[in-house]
Amino acid sequence: METRKVLEKLKEGLISVDEAESxxxxxxxxxxxxxxxxxxxxxxxxxxxxxxxxxxxxxxxxxxxxxxxxxxxxxxxxxxxxxxxxxxxxxxxxxxxxxxxxxxxxEKKDKKHIGKIAVCTAGTADISVAEEASQTAEFFGSYVERIYDVGVAGIHRLLSRIEDIQSANCIVAVAGMEGALASVLGGMVENPVIAVPTSVGYGASFNGLSALLTMINSCANGIAVVNIDSGYRAGYLSTQINRLAQKGKCN
Structure with a gap:
């Protein structure tokens, strides 16, 4: 139970002082x-x-x-x-x-989902990691828009959704192979991009190391990088950003 709930229950007489103290x-x-x-x-x-x-x-x-x-x-x-x-x-x-x-x-029913996080993947092979990010963020109360299979091999697919992506408080870019999606997004949006390298790719991708290095060395600004296949950490961090953005809009 959260501290605030304990105090509210005490105020309403639902629990005793001794129970609150314990x-x-x-x-x-x-x-x-x-x-x-x-x-x-x-x-x-x-x-x-x-x-x-x-x-x-x-x-x-x-x-x-x-x-x-x-x-x-x-x-x-x-x-x-x-x-x-x-x-x-x-x-x-x-x-x-x-x-x-x-x-x-x-998960609790009727949970409220605030703000907006855009979770983007380069390909369908990246969806398992993207879903870990998306469902983590949703569990923590963020609204998530999934924008999958918009990799740079067909950049027109990404451009067709760019307005949806730009309206998000935070963008999660999930990509394997050479991991270029994060750099492209970083140059097209004003809000933070969280890059998630995946272990998708052939031998020279080194199980995600190639994508990781590309993302760390991105020439685009505003990009943070989490570990290979670490969808959970991207979902957590994007929720922190989303919460801060929503607080700013309410102030």
Missing amino acids: YFKKKPYEEMGYAKIDSSREIRTGFPEVVFCSRKADEHLLEIYKRLYEANGEVLGTRANAHQYEVIKDELPQVVYDDISHILKI
Whole structure:
């Protein structure tokens, strides 16, 4: 529960002073032996803890997932697989799994989505990473417009959507091969571009290293680069930018 909600419940008489005091006396994390649930992360950063599912033992993943769901009423997991989905679904049947993005989530209904983030891919092979970014941003409350398969091999496709892209508070450019999409976008928009290199490509792409180096060395300004295939980090960072933009528009 967030600090503000505790104070509101206290003000409304829904909880006692002792109950409110016990909340504030809690440790900032919950000890589980094999994990420490960071229960105060949303208070500190504005984002709750997210579960990186890959390589976790089934029993560890299940208990962590359950604790976070009990604490927040929703939970986001990344890099999950179909087996892990079945493990979670046995105890939390409302969980949803997407086998494209490998997102495993329980999400609150009627969530409000603010602002606008444009998530663009160079090709359809980049969509799995783009969906990790898109669904992460949506989980955190951002409105996302997907603009897929607009790579520079057919730049007319990109130009046909440029007004939609320019109206976004932040742009996520997901590309493998030589990773040129981010540079092109960086020269056409006024808002920040987050470049996501993907491991898509033939041998000399070096599993995304070629795209990474292109994006880091871009001659266009206003481009930030995250790690190879790191859709989650792009979704998180773009949401931070989107939130700041919306605050500015409200002031």
